[in-house]
Amino acid sequence: MARFIFITGGVVSSLGKGLMAASLAALLQARGYRVRIRKFDPYLNVDPGTMSPYQHGEVYVTDDGAETDLDLGHYERFTGVPSRQSDNVTSGRIYQEIIAKERRGDYLGATVQVIPHVTDAIKNFARADTDGLDFVLCEIGGTVGDIESLPFMEAIRQLRNDVGRENAVFIHVTLVPFIAAAGELKTKPTQHSVRDLTSLGIQPDVLVCRCEQPLPDSERAKIALFCNVSKEAVIPALDASSIYGVPLQYHAEGLDDQVLAAFGIKDAPPPVLQRWEEIMERLDHPEGEVTIGVVGKYTGLKDAYKSLQEALVHGGIANRVTVNIKWLDAEMFEQGEDVAQQLEPMHGILVPGGFGERGSEGKIASVSFARKKKVPFFGICLGMQMACIESARSTGIDKASTTEFGPTTEPVVGLITEWDSPRGREIRAEGGDLGGTMRLGAFPARLSGNSHSAAIYGASEISERHRHRYEVNIHYREPLEKDGLVFAGMSPDGSLPEIVERPDHPWFVGVQFHPELKSKPFDPHPLFASFIEAAVKQSRLV
Incomplete structure (x- = not known):
């Protein structure tokens, strides 16, 4: 039977529970x-599929088509274990399923209540699909004291009793703030947070204390005394130079040892950490640096492009260089900002995915600059579509556009209403529901044998994750290819363009999918590794 590790947070949000969970895993x-x-x-x-990136950060998509929290990206990047639909649940999904059952009469006339119906549904979710696992780590979103998280707290309290106390451990992540005026770290917020948690029936076994200054032994002892844990189970968590140094940092502080001890496991083999040591060696001792300009519309919140940001770092790891990211708001190019002045210092230009018309002309201008100046260009999802529209306009189709932005006489990009998926034939009606109605999840593609993309992948067939409603119109293939934009990858039935590229350009690739979702520090995605390699070559020309 799998053992459970429940991770809660206190004092404030954004303490890095997801990163801690990924590192421990x-x-x-x-x-x-x-x-x-x-x-x-x-x-x-x-x-989170219908939430603004400014509200929630990026939406992470799994192979099986789930739109999930960005923390699942951390989980995959640190463990290499593909996330699934069953790895993320919300109150909304729990209540949706319970109300559907109630309407069908599944509860046989019973009064439907938070306890036991909601808590039982949460426990069922936690225990589903756990065969063959040693540990299941469950991160509870939000902060202790939030009213909306109470059913989850009650559910994990019950679950520890259900599986046996020897099979469940509670970790609480808190903040130990440094008060500059007093020159002291303050433990009282942690004490209060643990008190709130214990009032819910949960006594943490391990405390992870986020702090900006080293946590003295005296303060660790104080926290241990007032929070009813051993001093060794109070784990300091200081900021790291890179998130990929966090597993090594936590190990040095004894986190994994304390968790195993809480389970009564005394004969665990020592960890093999060469993978993480090699990653940090490459990050700490780069042989050069490149600057990548990311021209997007959500640049005010970096978490909106979290996987993209990390995939660029992975490309740097593959090439032993530091990747400096210059976030550029596409709208500024529509408001008179000089495109050349902003983009000429860049060694590579990337236009990421997004939704809506805002900033689109700025993205197209960026594509045009990269094409004409022979700067390495990478277009992802909407970025690929903008590259196709830019190409069509350069051939004389002046009104080339996408139906996403409104009616157009030249729909180079249009709404996809039917497609095949592992779940069968899917149909989306124009004007229908927005949530869960895109082309979501992993789909195969076939690459042209003589294409640059096939050489990068070293394969003729690939599988990549998608999240979009609009596709490049195959009927425009001939004029685009006459302009030099080659359709290098297609869906197996040949109807949906997946990759475009320019053979006459040092590096110009647009993809309909999101390769950043499958990149890992120990296994950088080949497209990002190749893009940064091209940027390194460009840096030597500037």
Whole structure:
């Protein structure tokens, strides 16, 4: 039977519970254990698919087509274990399923209540699909004291009793703030947070204390005394130079040892950490640096492009260079900002995915600059579509556009209403529901044998994750290819363009999918590794 590790947070949000969970899972994995990480989100949205990136950050998409919390990206990047639909649940999804059952009469006339119906549904989610696992790590979103997280807290309290106290451990992540005026770290917020948690029936076994200054032994002892844990189970968590140094940092502080001790496991093999040591060696001792300009519309919040940001770092790891990202708001190019002045210092230009018309002309201008100046260009999802529209306009189709932005006489990009998926034939009606109605999840593609993309992948067939409603119109293939934009990858039935590229350009690739979702520090995605390699070559020309 799998053992459970429940991770809660206190004092403030954004303490890095997801990163801590991913790091702990990586450490347990390095000891030979089989792990899976899950996220419980208390909000009432069924999933984050309809939420603004400014509200929630990026939406992470799994192979099986789930739109999930961005923390699942951390989980995959640190463990290499593909996330699934069953690894993320929200209050909205729980209530949706319960109300559907109630309407069908599944509860046989019973009064439907938070306890036991909601808590039972949460527990069922936590325990589903855990065969063959040693540890299941469950991160509870939000902060202790939030009213919306109470059913989740009650559910994990019950679950510890259900599986046996020897099979469940509670980790609480808190903040130990440094008060500059007093020159002291303050433990009182942690004490209050643990008190709130214990009032819910949960006594943490391990405390992870985020702090900006080293945590003295005296303060660790004080926290241990007032929070009813051993001093060794109070784990300092200082800021790291890179998130990929966090597993090594936590191991040095004894996190994995304390978790195993809480389970009564005394004969665990030592962790094999060469993978993480090699990654940090490459990050700490680069042989050069490049600057990549990311021209997007959500640049005010970096978490909106979290996987993209990390995939660029991975490309740097593959090439032993530091990747400096210059975030450029596409709208500024529509407001008179000089495109050349902003983009000429860049060694590579990337136009990421997004939704809506805002900033689109700025993105097209960026594509045009990259094409004409022979600067390495990478277009992802909407970025690929903008590259196709830019190409069409350069051939004389002046009104080339996408139906996403409104009616157009030249729909180079249009709404996809039917497509095949592993779940069968899917249909989306124009004007229908927005949530969960895109082309979502992993789909195969076939690459042209003589294409640059096939050489990069070293394969003629690939599988990549998608999240979009609009596709490049195959009827424009002939004029685009006459302009030099080659359709290098297609869906197996030949109807949906997946990759475009320019053979006459040093590096110009647009993809309809999101390769950043499958990149890992120990296994950089080949497109990002190749893009940064091209940027390194460009840096030597500037």
